[in-house]
Amino acid sequence: MKKILYLTDLYYVAKGRNYYEEDLYITNRLKDNFDVVLCNPKNSESFENDVDLIVFRNTGGVNSFKDIYNSFVDRVKSNNLKIFNEFSGKADMCGKEYLLDLTKEKYPVIPTIDRVEDIDLLPDTDKYVIKPKDGSDSIGLEFLEKEELLNRNIIDGTMLIQPAIDFKYEVSFYFINDKLEYALYAPNKEQRWKLEKYDYNSEDMDFAQKFIRWNGIKNGIQRVDACRTQDGRLLLVELEDLNPYLSILELDEETRERFIRDLIDVINNMIY
Ligand SMILES: Nc1ncnc2c1ncn2[C@@H]1O[C@H](COP(=O)(O)OP(=O)(O)O)[C@@H](O)[C@H]1O
Ligand SMILES: [Mg+2]
Known part of the structure; x- marks a missing residue:
């Protein structure tokens, strides 16, 4: 059977969700079609060249092991390793910067700027959200009144500013x-x-x-x-677009089965 190196952090603690249960489920299903080995992303290097595909899953935010992750990305590129997800994405895998681009390109996104002086480009509101461009799991996300925002000197290009959306x-x-x-x-x-x-x-x-x-x-x-x-x-x-949590165990059986089938098909197409 073809070999998969499945990267995940089984001990990652996420609010209200057990990431590891999802990975145990998925790898248990993949094992009938592939030889699957689980590995923490911090320990992958010595295994990478021995497998047909690396699957990058619930590792949590990669910021907590930024250097290790960056060298991993470099090795994937320089050694031409097959990886799922591909590292060609322009969205979250590169930080939240893309929200600025999508705003400029008039996509339907929460309007986003990264300098207070551009505040007039946002719809008028009393409440704002700021969040770090390289954040995940709501780390560093704050709701601010307009006054508070204007008093913060957000100009160094590391934070995003958005109107606080009162969504349904x-x-x-x-x-x-x-x-x-x-x-x-x-x-x-x-x-x-x-x-x-x-x-x-x-x-x-x-x-x-x-x-x-x-x-x-x-x-x-x-x-x-x-x-x-x-x-x-x-x-x-x-x-x-890097490693979205899937809530796969909360799906009805039919949807989950279809998902697993499609995942196996896509992996087969990549490997063969
Ligand atoms: N502009 C906003 N207005 C209102 N709520 C927001 C806004 N931005 C984020 N949130 C809330 O915070 C959560 C986390 O924000 P998100 O941008 O998805 O960052 P993370 O990468 O931490 O998941 C969202 O799911 C939403 O509930
Ligand atoms: Mg989010």
């Missing part, structure tokens, strides 16, 4: 390559990890696919995180 709910669209597999939403704003199946319509699908097309990843799992505004529009919150 958050919804996520999960893709394998360019195929939309399922969507989940958090009907209760206070418990945004309590997810339910979301029955998307064709307009919602067009919205999500726009960002997948823009990103152009050929092989990978991506999650398009959006919020529904009070006036009914969808706005992009984040395009997670």
Whole structure:
């Protein structure tokens, strides 16, 4: 059988979610088709050349092992290692900078700037959100009144500034390559990890696919995180194109089976 090196951090602690359960489930399913070995991303180097594919999954934010991660990315490129997700993405895997680009290009995203002096480019509001460009898991994210924001000297290019959106709910669209597999939403704003199946319509699908097309990843799992505004529009919150958590154990069986089938197909196509 072909060999997969499956990178994950089984001990990663995430609020309200057990990442390791998802990885145990997925690897248990992959094992019937591939020889799968699990490995913490910090220990991968000596195994990388012995496998047919490296799968990068729930490692948590890579900022906590930035240097190790950067050398890994370098090795993938210089040794031509096959990796899923491909490292060609322009979104979260490069930090949140892309939100500035998408704002300028008039995509439906939460309007985003990175210098207070550009505040007039945002819709007028009393409440703002600031977040680090290289953040994840809400680390460093703050809600600020306009006064507070103006008093902060945000000019060094490490933070993003957005209007605080009073959304109705958050919804996520999960893709394998360019195929939309399922969507989940958090009907209760206070418990945004309590997810339910979301029955998307064709307009919602067009919205999500726009960002997948823009990103152009050929092989990978991506999650398009959006919020529904009070006036009914969808706005992009984040395009997670490195290692999105999938909430796979919360899916109905049919959806989960289809997802696993498609994942195995895509991996087979990459390896053979
Ligand atoms: N501009 C905003 N307005 C309102 N809520 C926001 C805004 N930006 C982020 N949030 C809230 O914070 C959460 C985390 O923000 P996100 O940009 O996805 O960063 P992270 O990479 O930490 O997940 C979002 O899911 C949403 O609930
Ligand atoms: Mg997020």
